[in-house]
Amino acid sequence: MSDSLNRLHPLSAVTYALQHGFVWLWIPVTLLLVLAGVFDPIRAGWIPFVAPIGFLAGVAYGVAYYYRFGYAVTPDTVDVSSGVVARRSREIPYRRIQNVDIKQGVIQRVLGLAVVSIETAGGGDSEATLNFVGEAEATRLQREIRRRTADSRDRQRSRDEQTAESEATTDASELADTGPSGESPSTPVRTPDAESSSPSAGPEPSEPGEPSDTGTNEFSEQRRHPLFALQSRELLLYSFTSVRAAAVAGVMFVFFLATDSIFDYLLTVAEPVGGPADLGSGTVGSYGVLTLVSLLNAIGVTYLLSVAYTFGTYYDFQLGRVGEDFVYERGLLQRYSGSIPSEKVQSVTITDNPLQRLIGYAGLWVETAGYGPDSNGGSQSAVPLARRERVHTFTENLTGVETPTFQRPPPLARRRYLARYSLLAGLIVLVAFGITQVTIFDRWYLAAVVFLAVPPAAHLRYVHLGYYVGDDHIVIRRGFWKRQTTVIPYYRIQTVSTRRSVFQRRLGLASLVIDTASSRTMTRSAPRIYDIELADARETHQTSRERLQTALRERAAADDPGVSVDFT
Known part of the structure; x- marks a missing residue:
């Protein structure tokens, strides 16, 4: 843990003070109300006197939390220390860091503040959150951590290559020492001193944690190459052809908190078409009309909220690459900036719904191992919406997959x-x-x-199901309302399992589950080949296992990151 830690922006002290102040305000108020119901001498009228005590205690705790919070970027780790009573110190190695996100709300953008979240593979929550730092400091931290993460990745690859070369040299030396007749040849042995003084000897490798002076790291120079930008027309099409679960949740929340004004509005709209004049009087038919009108209004409000939410979320969406990582920016009211490490990509999925298929558009999502800011267990949009042909080209260039010829279930x-x-x-x-x-x-x-x-x-x-078993990838298509075509490289497969329900066993059918490190989420199961014949399922299962081992060997020999970050 570094001795010199940086503090958050001074406005963070105000934020923490107000946040804890309003939370702690309710502690003495709740305690007073409970005691007032038990003991007669205690009165609920004391609330104006005890509430400020809780508020001031919370303010003091928030300020103490600010002064006890610190962070530092060291050569090997990102150090974060927090906690007032119970201290917590974290050292996050760069090799574990998957993403560094910057998030800004409207007020934060006005004040020049930002929230920096450091994500690691395998976690559902942020490993560390800096809430808040200045915009310039947030950008510096994001670039510095990305650079050091790339350096750590390069050093690990260099060590792996040196280890492989050393093992190959040792094997060759042992073979040369024995010779054809088993006798050692009379060749001079090079000493380490002689080897180090040789003109052909390369520079000494840098120690772990020290930046290398040799070569030019693209991450160090922070050159960003644009790959895709969501145009205004595509943004509007995406907004009007998508339905967000957040909008449905918002309408349900309003329904449960429905006020008299909402009911009056529904009655006023329904009455001209046969609805009741009030809730207390009406016939079966009038109540049916009111129900239908209420349902139509709920659908309309949900759709409008979904359009507004999608527009604000993906406004000014831009995707680029820096080194071997994808970087993106998006958002109108709340601005996001983050990265998608190419080496963490598990699968690529093309998505479309009936409206998007009708106009010839589709989207492209990538699945990463671990947490993602889109809160789908690592599911992040690479291309929210574009022409279908363009998305297919993106997918082929990104993964190297051949054009699939789908097989349908029987x-x-x-x-x-x-x-x-x-x-x-x-x-x-x-x-x-x-x-x-x-x-x-x-x-x-x-x-x-x-x-x-x-x-x-x-x-x-039935017609939207299909699968393709290629040489390097397996492709699975399923779904009608939200059709998903998932491209999975064999080397990313974690498990392959054959599932058969009672009804499938009677019909001689089976489903094949292809599981990757990012397949299972709260809202989506692993990609699955549905209802194929049992013999085909067993053959695909065995083929996937064999090609998985072959792909792992070939990838290890070629040091292939798996996907191309320059997929345009």
Whole structure:
């Protein structure tokens, strides 16, 4: 741990003081309310006197936290020390650092502040967060840590190459010493002194933690090469053709906190088309109209919130490369700046939904091992939206994958989906029947209309499934509402497992799960080849295992980082 630690920006002291002050304010207030309900002498009217005590205590703690927080960038690690009562000191080696993000909200941009987050592979949370530093200091830290991370990576590669050369030299020496007849040849032995004084001897390797003086590191010069920029037209198309879960959550939050004004608005809108005049009086039909109008309004508000959220999140999206890493910037109200290490990329996924497919557009996402700022377990956008042909070209240049020829599951799988969705439709009708038994509604049979959607739903699920087993990659396609085409290099495969449910065993089908270091998240499972014949699943399973070992050997021999950062 470094002895000389830097402090955060002075405004951080104000932030921490106010933050802890308002939190601690409620401690004595809550305690007073509890005691007032138990002991008569204690009165709730004392709140104006005890609340300031808690607020001042929180302010004092926040200021103490600021003065006890420090960070330093050393030759080998990033050191962070924090804690008032319980001290915590962290030394983060550069070889573990995966990402250095800079985040700025509106107020932070006005004040010239930024939040710096240091992410490491394998963690769901930030390893260290500097909240807040100045903009210039944030940029300096990001560049310095990236440079030292690249230097650490280069030194590790040099050590690996030297080790490999040393082992090869030792093997050759042993073979030469024995000779064809098993006798040692009469060749002079070079001493270390003679070897070091030889004109052909290269410079001594630098010690770990010391920057090398030889060569030019592209990261050191911080030359940024642009790869992709989201144009205004593409940003608008992306905003209007995407639906964000955050918007749905926002509408649900408003629903649970619904006020009288919201109900009055819905009643006013529904009344002209047959809705009730108020909630206390109405017929079954008028309540049905009110429900339909409320649903349509919720969908409209959700869509508008999604458009606004997507526009603000991906405004001025730019992707570039610095050295062997991708770097990006995005955001309108809250600005993000981060990197995607190429050596951490596990897979590449092309995504599109029905609207995007209709206009011929798609997006490109990369999966990394560990935490990502898009909060999808390492899922980060490389190209939010572009023409489909351009995205396919990006993918081929990025991964080196050949154009896939997809194989579909057997037609028996479509019959399975037809039966599954028929059962689901029957369950919906059953639920509707149960509702009519406890409410005033009586036309439960109208729910049977969902059976009309069963055949097209089964067909659409079937036609959007496919897989391709290539020489260096396996490609998996699945999904209709959000179709995903995932390209996985064999050397990134962690496990391959064959799964069979009870129904699949009866039909002779199986699913193949291809798991990488970033496959499983809270909202998305590992890529899976669905409902193929058992013999094909076993053959693909065995082929993947064999090509995994071959790819690992070839990659180790070629020192291949796996993806090309200059994929345009």
